[in-house]
Amino acid sequence: MNLFTDIGHLVAGAIAQLQSKGTLPDGLDLGPVTVEPPRDPLHGDMATNAAMVLAKPAKMKPRDIAEALAPLLAEDDRITTAEVAGPGFLNLRLAPSVWQDLAKDVIAKGSAYGRSGMGQGKRVNVEYVSANPTGPMHVGHARGAIVGDATASLLAYAGYDVTREYYINDGGAQVDVLARSVYLRYLEAHDLSVDWPEGSYPGDYLIDVGEALKAKVGDKYLEAEESEWLEEVRTFATDAMMDLIRTDLASLGVVMDHFFSEKSLYDTGLIEKAIEELRDKGLIYRGTLEPPKGKTPEDWEPREQTLFKSTDYGDDVDRPIKKSDGSWTYFAPDIAYHYDKVSRGYDMLIDIFGADHGGYVKRMKAAVSALSESRVPLDIKLIQLVKLFKNGQPFKMSKRAGTFVTLRDVVEMVGSDAARFHMLTRKSDAALDFDFDKVKEQSKENPVFYVQYASARISSVLRKAAEAGIDCTDDTLRAADLSGLTHDLEIALAKKVAEWPRLVEIAARTHEPHRIAFYLFELASDLHTLWNAGNDDTSLRFLQEHDPAATQAKIALARAVSVVISGGLGILGVTPATEMR
RNA sequence: GCACCCAUAGCUCAGCUGGAUAGAGUGUCGCCCUCCGAAGGCGAAGGUCGUAGGUUCGAAUCCUACUGGGUGCGCCA
Numbered sequence: 001m002n003l004f005t006d007i008g009h010l011v012a013g014a015i016a017q018l019q020s021k022g023t024l025p026d027g028l029d030l031g032p033v034t035v036e037p038p039r040d041p042l043h044g045d046m047a048t049n050a051a052m053v054l055a056k057p058a059k060m061k062p063r064d065i066a067e068a069l070a071p072l073l074a075e076d077d078r079i080t081t082a083e084v085a086g087p088g089f090l091n092l093r094l095a096p097s098v099w100q101d102l103a104k105d106v107i108a109k110g111s112a113y114g115r116s117g118m119g120q121g122k123r124v125n126v127e128y129v130s131a132n133p134t135g136p137m138h139v140g141h142a143r144g145a146i147v148g149d150a151t152a153s154l155l156a157y158a159g160y161d162v163t164r165e166y167y168i169n170d171g172g173a174q175v176d177v178l179a180r181s182v183y184l185r186y187l188e189a190h191d192l193s194v195d196w197p198e199g200s201y202p203g204d205y206l207i208d209v210g211e212a213l214k215a216k217v218g219d220k221y222l223e224a225e226e227s228e229w230l231e232e233v234r235t236f237a238t239d240a241m242m243d244l245i246r247t248d249l250a251s252l253g254v255v256m257d258h259f260f261s262e263k264s265l266y267d268t269g270l271i272e273k274a275i276e277e278l279r280d281k282g283l284i285y286r287g288t289l290e291p292p293k294g295k296t297p298e299d300w301e302p303r304e305q306t307l308f309k310s311t312d313y314g315d316d317v318d319r320p321i322k323k324s325d326g327s328w329t330y331f332a333p334d335i336a337y338h339y340d341k342v343s344r345g346y347d348m349l350i351d352i353f354g355a356d357h358g359g360y361v362k363r364m365k366a367a368v369s370a371l372s373e374s375r376v377p378l379d380i381k382l383i384q385l386v387k388l389f390k391n392g393q394p395f396k397m398s399k400r401a402g403t404f405v406t407l408r409d410v411v412e413m414v415g416s417d418a419a420r421f422h423m424l425t426r427k428s429d430a431a432l433d434f435d436f437d438k439v440k441e442q443s444k445e446n447p448v449f450y451v452q453y454a455s456a457r458i459s460s461v462l463r464k465a466a467e468a469g470i471d472c473t474d475d476t477l478r479a480a481d482l483s484g485l486t487h488d489l490e491i492a493l494a495k496k497v498a499e500w501p502r503l504v505e506i507a508a509r510t511h512e513p514h515r516i517a518f519y520l521f522e523l524a525s526d527l528h529t530l531w532n533a534g535n536d537d538t539s540l541r542f543l544q545e546h547d548p549a550a551t552q553a554k555i556a557l558a559r560a561v562s563v564v565i566s567g568g569l570g571i572l573g574v575t576p577a578t579e580m581r
Numbered sequence: 582g583c584a585c586c587c588a589u590a591g592c593u594c595a596g597c598u599g600g601a602u603a604g605a606g607u608g609u610c611g612c613c614c615u616c617c618g619a620a621g622g623c624g625a626a627g628g629u630c631g632u633a634g635g636u637u638c639g640a641a642u643c644c645u646a647c648u649g650g651g652u653g654c655g656c657c658a
Contacts, residue, residue, distance in 0.1 A: 031598085032598075034597085034598080034600090036597070036600090037597095038600090038601075039596095039600085039601070039602085039603080039604085040601070040602070042602095043601070047600085047601085049600065052600080052638075052639085055638085056638095062638075085601075086600085086601050086639095087600080087601080087638060087639065088638085089600075089601065091601095132658075169658065171658090172657085172658045173657080173658070174657085174658060175658095262658095288655095289655055290655095291655080292582075292583070292654050292655085293582040293583065300655080302655095303655075303656080305655070305656080307655095315584095316583070316584055316654090317583090317584095317654090317655090319655090320655055320656080322656085323655090323656040324655090324656045325656070327656085329655090329656075329657095329658090330657070330658050354652095355585095355586075355651080355652055355653090356652060356653070357652090357653085358584085358585050358586065358652055358653055359584075359585075359652080359653040359654060360653090361584095361585070362584075362585080382585085382586070382652090384586080384587085384651085384652090385651090385652095425594085425595095426593095426594075426595095427587095427594090427595090429586060429587075430586090430587070430594085431587085431651080433593075442620055443620070443621095444606075444607095444620095444621085445606065445607065447606085449620085453620080457618085460618090461618090464618095502597085503597090506597050506598095509597090509598080510597085510598095514595090515595090515597090518594095518595060518596095518605085521595095521605085521606090522595095522605080525605085525606095529622095531618070532618085532621085532622060532623095533622095534618065535614090535617095535618065535622075536622090536623095538617095541618070542618090543618090580619090580620075
């Protein structure tokens with residue numbers, strides 16, 4: 001249920017009537033017709049641009065179309081006035097009962113209110129985090145994890161069939177470095193002293209892994225050549241790192257549906273298969289790239305390589321898929337991985353990357369377009385960096401100084417709920433300030449607190465009503481008479497609730513979960529405003545001790561708000577508060 | 582040199598497939614808040630939407646050029 005689409009259908013019906021009467025020509029595209037809340041409340045409750053966007057194709061003046069539509073719309077019970085305004089807007093005012101009764105519908109729908117069928121069950125793969133399995137995740141990974149997870153939840157809420165996926169970079173040189181580092185810890189576990197070469201991973205987190213390796217293989221590899229132990233240690237080490245990562249993710253409430261191993265691509269020959277697919281399309285060739293202008297690397301020399309003709313699909317230059325020693329570049333398994341995703345039948349792919357991977361966007365999109373015959377859209381979201389603050393002061397991360405902030409540190413310091421909400425209060429492509437003190441602050445400045453406080457207040461008033469012996473169960477509330485909700489603040493709150501399904505669709509269409517966070521803040525703000533008004537005007541208080549009917553009406557509205565807050569926080573992966581401590 | 586992202590109130594940021602007088606928080610200023618619904622409330626001021634063009638009935642939004650900041654640019658994944 002979505003009031004805006006309901007009224008949109010009404011507008012479409014009115015247009016059809018005019019067409020059958022010959023006032024408007026047939027065959028008009030209604031796609032650009034919108035029904036939305038006007039920015040200025042003085043313009044009514046909803047406005048449609050129908051007359052303006054149909055003017056040109058219908059070869060009529062916008063105001064003439066609007067004048068013809070207005071009386072037809074006004075016939076509907078829900079609409080009290082339909083006025084032509086400005087260049088041809090049609091401003092609609094809805095009957096108070098529409099807003100009042102909305103609360104009952106919301107309560108009846110419960111957690112289904114706001115869910116949308118726009119996804120039509122289409123299958124979407126959201127790939128996120130995909131941190132190298134070489135150590136614990138840091139705070140930057142946390143943002144990617146949270147944005148990816150919320151995006152996945154958002155799309156599921158909007159009716160898509162969503163898979164949450166993690167690409168394990170376990171096929172490259174860095175996991176060999178990991179294996180060698182673990183081997184050194186293994187030697188240490190046998191009380192041998194070791195030298196740590198440049199570029200290894202000397203972090204403490206590998207000590208346990210070395211011990212565990214010792215427990216598993218004993219002294220088998222103490223005197224062995226690297227070629228004998230490398231593969232087993234590598235597998236052992238990456239498994240251990242993935243356990244670590246899974247645990248870290250779980251502490252944020254992030255649970256993946258599927259982990260995909262880069263290494264498996266080499267083992268199964270999928271890379272060759274994907275490249276063959278491209279070759280069949282004539283997109284693979286031997287050639288020599290121009291050096292980048294302005295900044296030629298010192299050791300540049302022209303070299304013939306195997307290239308993917310990504311320029312056919314909008315990239316700036318063609319991209320190498322093989323190194324000069326004949327092995328694959330990083331891009332090749334990535335092509336194969338996305339080829340696999342396309343082969344698995346997804347209708348849409350979403351990748352959540354760090355901003356430092358911005359240069360890969362065009363080539364990945366080119367590869368997916370080529371491999372899917374442009375059937376599968378790929379949206380890549382770049383996550384900008386997180387700037388840490390403590391007491392308002394910038395907080396630099398440094399491994400050496402011991403100020404390296406891990407994902408787990410963040411969860412332990414501020415909690416999963418606050419971390420998640422805060423990371424979603426910014427567009428993902430804008431840098432985010434994360435101040436440990438502000439995120440924990442209990443004030444209006446902190447949207448996490450403000451939204452949770454709203455849900456806590458509603459829980460509180462429900463408890464109080466029960467104590468006062470007023471029946472406020474959902475079954476009772478959805479049958480209540482809400483015609484007493486006439487105050488501007490009450491109607492305004494109901495209107496905000498009415499916007500929820502519309503907002504979900506906008507956020508889902510744009511793949512931007514931060515819109516949910518902003519909406520929830522506004523909704524909470526409207527609730528607090530009404531609540532505060534109850535301080536001066538007791539008739540606005542939700543709990544009217546001696547008037548059960550009025551209490552039920554007011555609480556029905558509050559309950560509808562809490563339904564939306566729960567649904568919205570659910571998308572963000574944040575638990576609604578029932579009380580504040 | 583090229584590509585991508587960003588630029589909106591003093592500060593931090595929203596702003597819908599282009600829509601009417603561009604919003605919020607914070608800060609500033611004024612008023613209120615001794616107890617009941619608490620971690621404040623009400624109101625005011627504050628803008629050439631980076632600059633210059635273009636498309637359009639209509640542009641913060643789309644296009645072009647420029648300025649400033651970030652990221653990246655063949656055998657690193």
